[in-house]
Amino acid sequence: MNALDFLKDHETIRTDPVPEAEALVDVRHLNLWYGKAQALFGISVRFPRNQVTAIIGPSGCGKSTLLRSLNRMNDLIPGVRVEGEVLYEGINIYDPQVDPVAVRRHIGMVFQKPNPFPKTIFENVAFGLRLMGVKGSELEDRVVEALKRAALWNEVKDRFKKESGLRLSGGQQQRLCIARAIAVEPPLLLMDEPTSALDPIATQAIEDLILELKEHYTVVIVTHNMQQASRISDRTLFMHLGVLVEEGPTELMFTKPKHPYTEAYITGRFG
Amino acid sequence: MSSWQQTFGVDPWKDRVDRAFARALVLPLLLALALLAWLLGDTLYRSVSVQVLKADEGPGKTYAFGLSANEILRQELLARGYTEEEVQSALGDPRERRVLLMQNRVELMWNTHEGPFRYVVTGLRDERIADFSLLEGLRRWQELKANLKEGERLVLNPWLDQSFLTRVPSRSPLTAGIGTAIWGTVWVLGLALLIAIPVGIGTAILLEEYVREGRLNRILEVNLRNLAGVPSIVYGLLGLALFVRGMGLGPTILPAAMTLALLGIPVIVVTAREALRAVPESLRLAAFALGATRRQVAFRVVFPAALPGMVTGVILSAARLIGEAAPLLLVGAAAYVPFLPNSPLSEYTVIPVQIYLWVGMNLPEFARVAAAGILVMLLVLSVLYFLALYLRNRFRREW
Ligand SMILES: Nc1ncnc2c1ncn2[C@@H]1O[C@H](COP(=O)(O)OP(=O)(O)OP(=O)(O)O)[C@@H](O)[C@H]1O
Numbered sequence: 320m321n322a323l324d325f326l327k328d329h330e331t332i333r334t335d336p337v338p339e340a341e342a343l344v345d346v347r348h349l350n351l352w353y354g355k356a357q358a359l360f361g362i363s364v365r366f367p368r369n370q371v372t373a374i375i376g377p378s379g380c381g382k383s384t385l386l387r388s389l390n391r392m393n394d395l396i397p398g399v400r401v402e403g404e405v406l407y408e409g410i411n412i413y414d415p416q417v418d419p420v421a422v423r424r425h426i427g428m429v430f431q432k433p434n435p436f437p438k439t440i441f442e443n444v445a446f447g448l449r450l451m452g453v454k455g456s457e458l459e460d461r462v463v464e465a466l467k468r469a470a471l472w473n474e475v476k477d478r479f480k481k482e483s484g485l486r487l488s489g490g491q492q493q494r495l496c497i498a499r500a501i502a503v504e505p506p507l508l509l510m511d512e513p514t515s516a517l518d519p520i521a522t523q524a525i526e527d528l529i530l531e532l533k534e535h536y537t538v539v540i541v542t543h544n545m546q547q548a549s550r551i552s553d554r555t556l557f558m559h560l561g562v563l564v565e566e567g568p569t570e571l572m573f574t575k576p577k578h579p580y581t582e583a584y585i586t587g588r589f590g
Numbered sequence: 591m592s593s594w595q596q597t598f599g600v601d602p603w604k605d606r607v608d609r610a611f612a613r614a615l616v617l618p619l620l621l622a623l624a625l626l627a628w629l630l631g632d633t634l635y636r637s638v639s640v641q642v643l644k645a646d647e648g649p650g651k652t653y654a655f656g657l658s659a660n661e662i663l664r665q666e667l668l669a670r671g672y673t674e675e676e677v678q679s680a681l682g683d684p685r686e687r688r689v690l691l692m693q694n695r696v697e698l699m700w701n702t703h704e705g706p707f708r709y710v711v712t713g714l715r716d717e718r719i720a721d722f723s724l725l726e727g728l729r730r731w732q733e734l735k736a737n738l739k740e741g742e743r744l745v746l747n748p749w750l751d752q753s754f755l756t757r758v759p760s761r762s763p764l765t766a767g768i769g770t771a772i773w774g775t776v777w778v779l780g781l782a783l784l785i786a787i788p789v790g791i792g793t794a795i796l797l798e799e800y801v802r803e804g805r806l807n808r809i810l811e812v813n814l815r816n817l818a819g820v821p822s823i824v825y826g827l828l829g830l831a832l833f834v835r836g837m838g839l840g841p842t843i844l845p846a847a848m849t850l851a852l853l854g855i856p857v858i859v860v861t862a863r864e865a866l867r868a869v870p871e872s873l874r875l876a877a878f879a880l881g882a883t884r885r886q887v888a889f890r891v892v893f894p895a896a897l898p899g900m901v902t903g904v905i906l907s908a909a910r911l912i913g914e915a916a917p918l919l920l921v922g923a924a925a926y927v928p929f930l931p932n933s934p935l936s937e938y939t940v941i942p943v944q945i946y947l948w949v950g951m952n953l954p955e956f957a958r959v960a961a962a963g964i965l966v967m968l969l970v971l972s973v974l975y976f977l978a979l980y981l982r983n984r985f986r987r988e989w
Pocket residue numbers: 353358376377378379380381382383384385396
């Protein structure tokens with residue numbers, strides 16, 4: 320029996336599963352294809368409210384794909400087909416009645432590479448708010464609030480209306496992108512390797528930020544960095560070849576992994 | 591020789607060959623620049639001459655400051671035997687007024703040597719006695735000056751002067767101006783861009799932001815590039831058949847503008863698409879992730895980010911359109927337009943056509959007029975190129 324067959328029939332190992340009532344997002348039997356190639360195999364998992372969930376796994380295992388299917392960003396890729404359900408607050412976001420644009424307004428996303436718009440810092444953060452029709456002094460207040468929450472306010476407060484977002488350093492740009500995402504106060508924040516393009520100090524700043532954001536938001540973060548996962552996440556998902564191998568509280572995952580692949584991966588002996 | 595020299599030492603021969611090669615590569619560039627400089631110098635040289643001129647009639651009349659131009663013209667025409675009725679109807683219609691004034695050699699001048707702020711109506715025309723190239727004229731200046739006859743004077747004539755820019759065309763090179771051609775160019779180009787920019791940029795946005803992949807896009811891609819390479823005279827034929835004859839618009843500004851718009855659209859589409867494609871995908875994803883619709887992504891994020899590139903493309907295509915004479919000769923740029931165009935259905939001429947016609951005239955001094963016209967053309971083109979260059983540098987982005 321080769322590895323692929325083994326994983327396809329694999330039942331996810333769950334430690335301390337999340338009760339339905341605590342889940343903000345409930346993924347049920349999610350299969351996803353890019354054209355003919357299947358990238359996700361029967362994923363079922365719950366993401367608990369006001370906690371940080373980390374997704375780890377080797378490159379190409381489908382972490383980003385799973386993350387993107389939580390806010391229907393995959394719809395933008397031609398040839399993608401999805402089966403199964405993603406319940407957000409009990410509503411299946413893949414229901415034909417659901418507008419993916421509305422879904423994305425409720426769910427924030429931060430990308431691997433900082434991608435501020437070539438506009439001022441203010442306009443960057445205001446973008447999502449303007450889409451929702453926020454105007455005037457409320458707009459201004461909420462932009463400032465978002466910059467404060469993203470721990471960027473002190474660095475930009477005297478120039479944020481004039482300076483282009485592109486003129487910031489990489490770490491500042493990433494915090495700007497976080498501010499932009501949280502300005503609309505999305506209950507759920509998705510982050511795809513948000514620190515992989517940053518130096519250790521900027522990474523530290525963002526990790527601190529994520530821990531603070533937990534109070535208001537539910538965070539799902541993809542990371543390649545084991546230490547990062549153990550430092551900031553409450554729960555961890557380990558994926559391999561499009562399959563969710565094992566999930567559970569971070570501490571237990573890192574100290575007592577149950578599946579041999581999980582153990583191999585987190586101890587760095589994978590492959 | 592020690593071993594480090596064999597490994598790291600300078601090889602004088604290799605160095606010399608390298609430098610010679612680099613120089614050889616620069617040579618064609620220098621040659622091209624030299625040719626351009628020569629062309630420009632020659633045009634400049636031809637646009638100035640030394641002339642012996644003679645006033646052919648009595649002096650003009652001076653009217654006091656304060657009279658309106660129309661009043662002066664009215665008095666002048668009446669004095670020349672026109673009836674009150676004829677004068678009234680002529681002054682009512684700008685086109686007729688111009689023709690009448692030309693026929694009677696009446697010109698209004700301001701700010702004359704008799705003192706500032708006076709109107710002068712004059713029947714005075716200079717007649718050329720002799721025309722010398724700049725070098726010859728300067729060399730023989732003293733001799734020519736000594737030999738001047740009664741009523742003659744010797745002048746250094748820069749053909750490109752302020753009044754050249756405002757005067758209308760004329761049978762006489764001395765009074766020929768490029769004014770109507772400049773206005774014709776402004777009208778034709780302005781209207782052409784008014785049509786071509788929205789169509790071209792709209793098409794580019796449709797193809798890059800909405801259709802993206804697919805057969806339609808690939809077919810259009812190839813065809814647009816082909817269309818951009820079709821000789822402009824073919825567009826002239828199309829414009830003649832479609833707009834001038836088919837739609838019965840006649841040889842006027844509108845069909846000319848439509849023809850130039852057709853010529854410009856493929857170029858604008860291609861450059862605008864390149865500008866749109868240069869906008870990183872990550873910006874679109876960021877906007878989509880914030881819950882923007884396709885339209886909002888296209889117009890709030892991608893369009894502003896691509897704008898500098900698109901504007902540069904538009905300016906460069908405008909520069910190309912300004913120089914087009916061939917298609918406009920076909921769709922009826924007129925040889926002689928003694929009045930400024932005032933509507934899309936006016937007759938018109940444009941700068942390159944005017945130059946082309948001057949070059950073909952048999953009076954030798956028209957070569958000087960043509961040189962002055964070419965200088966105007968070059969001036970306009972360099973302004974456009976520097977504008978494009980400026981925009982490109984000013985808004986260059988590092989993503
Ligand atoms: N746009 C796409 N079109 C086709 N196939 C894709 C696309 N994106 C991802 N895939 C495929 O889906 C699988 C999972 O990719 P995904 O990007 O989700 O992996 P990942 O776990 O995020 O990897 P990494 O750690 O390198 O970012 C891979 O086999 C990949 O080749």
